[in-house]
Amino acid sequence: MSGHGSSQTGVGSSSRQPHRHRPAPPKERILIVEDDRETREVIELALQGAGYVVTACIDAIAAQLEIERALPDAFVVDHNLPGATGMSFCRWLHDNPVTADLPAIMYTASGDADTAAEARRAGCADFLVKPVSTHELVSRLGAAIARYRVKST
Numbered sequence: 001m002s003g004h005g006s007s008q009t010g011v012g013s014s015s016r017q018p019h020r021h022r023p024a025p026p027k028e029r030i031l032i033v034e035d036d037r038e039t040r041e042v043i044e045l046a047l048q049g050a051g052y053v054v055t056a057c058i059d060a061i062a063a064q065l066e067i068e069r070a071l072p073d074a075f076v077v078d079h080n081l082p083g084a085t086g087m088s089f090c091r092w093l094h095d096n097p098v099t100a101d102l103p104a105i106m107y108t109a110s111g112d113a114d115t116a117a118e119a120r121r122a123g124c125a126d127f128l129v130k131p132v133s134t135h136e137l138v139s140r141l142g143a144a145i146a147r148y149r150v151k152s153t
Helices: 037-049 060-069 086-095 113-121 134-152
Strands: 029-033 053-057 074-078 104-108 126-129
Touching (some): 029 060, 037 074, 060 086, 074 086, 074 134, 086 104, 086 113, 113 126
Parallel strands (some): 029 053, 029 074, 074 104, 104 126
């Protein structure tokens, strides 16, 4: 009789259901558009730490090419970019049928009520003023993505 009862609960027991792993939810892809290397890297690390898959571009032209290559789920855009401004890039996103409904968050050092209102008219889901807390950015990005999901279902 020794060991008779233990075989029912041991490894390989037929009375237990096999452990099944649920697939991880897909990670959102975020495109950062920021020309300052240090700022770009700080934002990239914060978003990666929050579980996002991040791609970064230094200007609007590179971002448009990246969008053609792989459509992201959301955007984090600096207002002051070389060439086309972040505001004009966000207008382009808003006017493009492929990206019009995707959330974009803009941030700037020159944050006043007029600039924030213009960003909203350009289609931005949110607007932050530098210095930007990475915790606040991650929080606001998550909220913008959640609103997009609700809106698109």
